[in-house]
Amino acid sequence: MNSTSRKLRKTSWRRAGAAVAASGAIAVTAALTLAGPAGASTTSASTSGYSFRTVNNSHDVTFNQLLGVNNRGVIAGYFGSGAQGHPNKGYELLPWGQYVNENFPGSVQTQVTGLNDNGVTVGFWSTMNTASMTNNNFGFYESGGRFHNVNFPTGDNASPPVDQLLGVNDHDVAVGFYTNGQGSNRGYEYNIYSHKFTRVLVPGAPGGQAGPSLTAAAINNHGDVAGFYTASGGATDAFLRLSWGKFITLAVPGASMTQAFGVNDSDEVVGAYTVGSGSNAQTHGFTWRPGHGFKTVDDPHGIGATTVNGVNDRGELVGFYTDAAGNTDGMIAMP
Secondary structure, eight states: OOOOOOOTSSTTTSOOOOOOTTTSSSEEEEEEOOOGGGGSEEEEEOOSEEEEEEEETTTOTTTEEEEOOTTOOOEEESSSSSSSTSSOEEEEEEETTTTEEETTTOSEEEEEEETTTTTEEEEEESOOOOOOOOOOOOOEEEEEEEEEEOOOSSSOSSSSOOEEEEEEEEEEEEEEEEEBBBEEEEEEETTTTEEEEOOOTTTOOOOSSOOOEEEEEEHHHHTTTEEEEEEEOOEEEEEOOOOTEEEEEEEOTTTTTEEEEOOOOOEEEEEEEEEEEEGOEEEEEEEETTTTTEEEEEEETTTBBBEEEEOOOOOEEEEEEETTTTTTEEEEEEE
16 A cells, blocks of 8 residues: 655656755645646546546645555655755645655655555655765654664665665555665565564575565555566566465566556555657556456546556555656546
C-alpha cells in the first residue's frame, strides 16, 4: 500500500528528497493547491474508469510527486525537482487538504516515499544537493515524531552511498534497496521491531553480491513484496513476490521497461511501463490484478507521461505526470 518513489526514468535515485524543518520536527506548511495545465479543470475522467485530480503543494506547483497512500487517505510525497538550489522537500498530505512537512533532522533533502495506517512513514534523505544530482542517500523511518536512520549493513556501497526505504506495512516491516559498488541494486526487507534485514532475491540468485539488480518498492500486510529487477537479456521487469515464496514476473507486452511501485492487500500492483525509446519514449501508469492482468492508467493531462506510485485497499491511486508545460504534477485517481 505504498510506493515508491520516485520517478525512476526521469529523476536520479541518487537525488534524495530535501526538506529541512527547523528542529527536524514535523511542521505544518502550506494549504492544498489544485492546479491544472493552462487553467484546465482539476478534476477529470478518462476511459480508464478513474476520476483524476491534480494536487500540488503551493510552495512549488512546478514539481510534485505523490508516492504512497494509506487506507486513511493520507498521502506521502515531496516537492522540488532536486536540481541544485531546488531541493526535494518531503511532506504528508492529510485527507482534508493540509500539508505537513516531514524532513530528516539536519538533512539537505528528504523524500517521504511510503506510509502505513499506524502513522509510520519511510523514505530517504541526503546531505547533498549537487549540480550533477549525484547525491548520497540514507534510508529512514519516522514514528511518533522520531526519526531513525536505516541502512543495509554492507561493506560494498556505491560512492556516494545510496540506500532508500520505499514502503512499509502495518506490521512495521519496510522494504527498500541499497546500491553496491558495482552499481547494482540489492532489495531488502527491514523489520522495525527486530532491526533485522532480509534480502529480497530473484529465485535461484545467490544471497551475496551476485545476482540481478533488484529494487523492493512496496509491501502489503500479507508480506507480499512488489518491485522490479533486471531480467535475463537486460530487460527491466516488475515482480510480485508472495510471502510464501512464489515469484511472479510482470511485464507489459511490448514494453521496454515495466516497474512496480505499489501493492495493496488484494495484490493489486501499480507502477509504470515504457514503450519506445529516446525522444519517442512514453511512460504509462498501470494496474495489475490477479486474474485480470494489466490496465493502462493515464492522467488525461499527461497521456504518455504518467506514473502510478501507490494504491490503497479501496483502489485509490496516487502518482504524478508531466504536463504540457513540462511541470511534474501530483496526481490522485479515484476508481
